[in-house]
Amino acid sequence: MMVRWMCLQVCLAWVLAGVAHAQQPADLRCSQPHEVDRFQLLRRLSLDLRGRVPSYEEYLALEQQPSVPASTVEAYLATDGFKAAMRRYHEAFLWPNVSNVPLAGSAPLTALELKPGGSTAYAINNNARRTLYRGAGDVDTAANGRQCGDFEQTAFDPAFPGQYRVDPNGATVRRSTVNGKTVFQEGWRWVHPYWEADPAVKVKICAFDAQEIPTATVGGKTVSCGDYTANNRRECGCGPGLKSCFGPPQKVSQVITASLREQVGRAVDRVSAGGAPYTDLVLSTRAEVNGPIATWKRDLSHNLTLGRIFARPDAAEPVPARPFTEEAWEEVDRGGLHAGVLTLPAWFLRFQTNRSRANQFRIAFECEAFEPPSQLEAPGSGSPACHADGTDLTQRCTCRYCHRQLEPLAASFGAFAEAGTTLLDAAAFPRTLASCVGSTAGLCRRFYVTDADADNPGALLPWQYADAAHPDIVSALAAGPRAQAQASIQSGAFARCAVKRMFRHLVKRDMHVLGAQAEEAALLGELATGFEQSGYALPWLVKQVVGLPQYRRVR
Amino acid sequence: MGTPHRGHVRGCLLLLVACSCMPLGGAPAPADGGLVGSAGAGPTVQVGVATPVLPLDHPPVVDPLAGTASAAARRLSVAQLKNSLPVVLRGHAWKVGNADGFDARAGTLGVPDYVSSVEENLESTPLYLKFMADMARDACNRAVTADAVQADPTQRAVLRFVEPLDTPTGSRAKVEENLRYLRLSFLGLRSEGTDDPALAQLRGLFEQAVAAAAGGNVPGRAHVLEGWRTVCVALLTSPEFHLY
Numbered sequence: 001m002m003v004r005w006m007c008l009q010v011c012l013a014w015v016l017a018g019v020a021h022a023q024q025p026a027d028l029r030c031s032q033p034h035e036v037d038r039f040q041l042l043r044r045l046s047l048d049l050r051g052r053v054p055s056y057e058e059y060l061a062l063e064q065q066p067s068v069p070a071s072t073v074e075a076y077l078a079t080d081g082f083k084a085a086m087r088r089y090h091e092a093f094l095w096p097n098v099s100n101v102p103l104a105g106s107a108p109l110t111a112l113e114l115k116p117g118g119s120t121a122y123a124i125n126n127n128a129r130r131t132l133y134r135g136a137g138d139v140d141t142a143a144n145g146r147q148c149g150d151f152e153q154t155a156f157d158p159a160f161p162g163q164y165r166v167d168p169n170g171a172t173v174r175r176s177t178v179n180g181k182t183v184f185q186e187g188w189r190w191v192h193p194y195w196e197a198d199p200a201v202k203v204k205i206c207a208f209d210a211q212e213i214p215t216a217t218v219g220g221k222t223v224s225c226g227d228y229t230a231n232n233r234r235e236c237g238c239g240p241g242l243k244s245c246f247g248p249p250q251k252v253s254q255v256i257t258a259s260l261r262e263q264v265g266r267a268v269d270r271v272s273a274g275g276a277p278y279t280d281l282v283l284s285t286r287a288e289v290n291g292p293i294a295t296w297k298r299d300l301s302h303n304l305t306l307g308r309i310f311a312r313p314d315a316a317e318p319v320p321a322r323p324f325t326e327e328a329w330e331e332v333d334r335g336g337l338h339a340g341v342l343t344l345p346a347w348f349l350r351f352q353t354n355r356s357r358a359n360q361f362r363i364a365f366e367c368e369a370f371e372p373p374s375q376l377e378a379p380g381s382g383s384p385a386c387h388a389d390g391t392d393l394t395q396r397c398t399c400r401y402c403h404r405q406l407e408p409l410a411a412s413f414g415a416f417a418e419a420g421t422t423l424l425d426a427a428a429f430p431r432t433l434a435s436c437v438g439s440t441a442g443l444c445r446r447f448y449v450t451d452a453d454a455d456n457p458g459a460l461l462p463w464q465y466a467d468a469a470h471p472d473i474v475s476a477l478a479a480g481p482r483a484q485a486q487a488s489i490q491s492g493a494f495a496r497c498a499v500k501r502m503f504r505h506l507v508k509r510d511m512h513v514l515g516a517q518a519e520e521a522a523l524l525g526e527l528a529t530g531f532e533q534s535g536y537a538l539p540w541l542v543k544q545v546v547g548l549p550q551y552r553r554v555r
Numbered sequence: 556m557g558t559p560h561r562g563h564v565r566g567c568l569l570l571l572v573a574c575s576c577m578p579l580g581g582a583p584a585p586a587d588g589g590l591v592g593s594a595g596a597g598p599t600v601q602v603g604v605a606t607p608v609l610p611l612d613h614p615p616v617v618d619p620l621a622g623t624a625s626a627a628a629r630r631l632s633v634a635q636l637k638n639s640l641p642v643v644l645r646g647h648a649w650k651v652g653n654a655d656g657f658d659a660r661a662g663t664l665g666v667p668d669y670v671s672s673v674e675e676n677l678e679s680t681p682l683y684l685k686f687m688a689d690m691a692r693d694a695c696n697r698a699v700t701a702d703a704v705q706a707d708p709t710q711r712a713v714l715r716f717v718e719p720l721d722t723p724t725g726s727r728a729k730v731e732e733n734l735r736y737l738r739l740s741f742l743g744l745r746s747e748g749t750d751d752p753a754l755a756q757l758r759g760l761f762e763q764a765v766a767a768a769a770g771g772n773v774p775g776r777a778h779v780l781e782g783w784r785t786v787c788v789a790l791l792t793s794p795e796f797h798l799y
Binding site: 033034037039040042043044047050051052053054055056059060081084088091092095096097099100350506507508509519520549550551552553554555 | 627628629631632634635638642643669670673674675715736739740743744745799
């Protein structure tokens, strides 16, 4: 493989060199390892630490220097380029892009041309809601146009001032008979939407969808019209400024997912350039929040579909009262079981199951990956004897090879919603709900063991095996990901992994720490110990690695 | 570039493909790691588990794991290229339409989006080479065109120590000074004296490009600018620029 790679590089040399280098012998490019000169060292440092080559003037400044001064490295570490480089470095194992995750529970507001050449108005693009409002999923009449109809609605129920309630039986709601069915068209009204910063900007929105009634009665309970349980109430619309409805994806969902990625980047900034210990990346309960994230949590996350992501704010989660268009960031303390990037929404939405969260934690911060066993286990073999089937993977043959370790790790994330971000507090999510056994209700099927024949029926799914037979799962559920991260730090796995990753990034090869070629095992230990003693200062680690002889030699 | 260069590239691309297939294809490796090929009928190639195949004229390759404590070489990432180009070209970038070329071609160049791809492909693929040739031609054209009308030499990216009328024969010292500047600025390689072979090669390239552009006539301003554009493209497509 290495020979192939080197051959490719030689070929790259020939191809790229073109006329200028056509005569250069290949052996110059396959030279023996040697110390790079100060100009090449400066180039290497600049590319690794600032993400760009040095300027001509910076090269010239080296003319009178015997080597690259230590102050240059210090200066590079203080640049925005270093912050950006560290963001890219961490993105390679945090994978914070969640732009493919559909945040909108019900369909978002969609702009619709009501008549050819006529008005374009926003409406909730959901067949059930359209049917609820207008009597049919797709209304199109010659007199009024499509959906709500192309006319302005100005008459609202005076019994509910300021709520813009539209009386479907009122005189200003137009009725037609289509295919023997009565349909209603209520027209549109002007609204300033939350996603527009300029208060003078208003959009047309179908009047039923734009209603601003705050609450509705559902099953005898008063619930917010912004809650998904009120989605079947005709009097409920998107609320003031359309706050409960996802706007056009490019203006709302994409802004939120970009903010979630930036939120991870800001967490990285704190440890790369902000002076915080690297352990904060997996331990801190603090996170930065901007307007889009705050609005998503505060207003939009309640408008959910149980088959999609569940991102309601935690019971005690502070959500700043920032408008959607507020770009500035504010630090909040999320408290509880939160653990740095491991409980940020981007992590939870990128790794949606507890097993994948635990697995990626091991890969990213312990440099360990699960590998399947080389041989299958026969049913009944081993001690204790394995089972041929069943949902307890810690007991199932072959599967248990990994899952005996993975299940407790996954349980440390169990208090957070899978395919979601919410900390499932015991008040809202009892650990056992007998009424869910045999139930087909959406909430039960999403969160509880509904099969009466399964192990621990009625248990909240992560608690299914929280019993005397699985004490490690019980303790992991109670301790959360923070305790898992803390254990990794205390064992030294976290520091060793950080060193190995940074070495690989900067020296551009793996450390030689395994097997017969383990001549750098002692170096790994020294760097890991020093990293810990530095207070887990990431810049310290970077400086150590770029100061190694390995970094300053090339072959 | 003329036909000889295209042939050179095509030949190397074939070799590139051959190289990439080599560990898998080529001659079947005997279990005992012995020799393959008919004795006495042309060159033989020694292959086997412990003796990987090299091209017949390839120099010996050092085992990179044999206790040599050194870094490995790596191709610049697309982000590094994007950030570096305005540094060497004093603000000029690669454009595809109105967009930055590295942004417009990010997916094709292997930049991960962390949705469908999670690792940047740093292989020097034929596609990468093609787009880097595009990048070099476009960016160098912008830089040299701007230099041609920039009166202050310190603000120029390519013609820093020469004027557009400085011909290879008439202003040799200034041309060499400029080539030294370009090697250091683009590649971080310092040229010592005038007998540096790498500098001589670049000077030869410049002279040939100017002469070819002039077509047998006395070189003028446009021909000299074409010469510098050629040197710029050669540097931006050189391995020393792309590897570190």
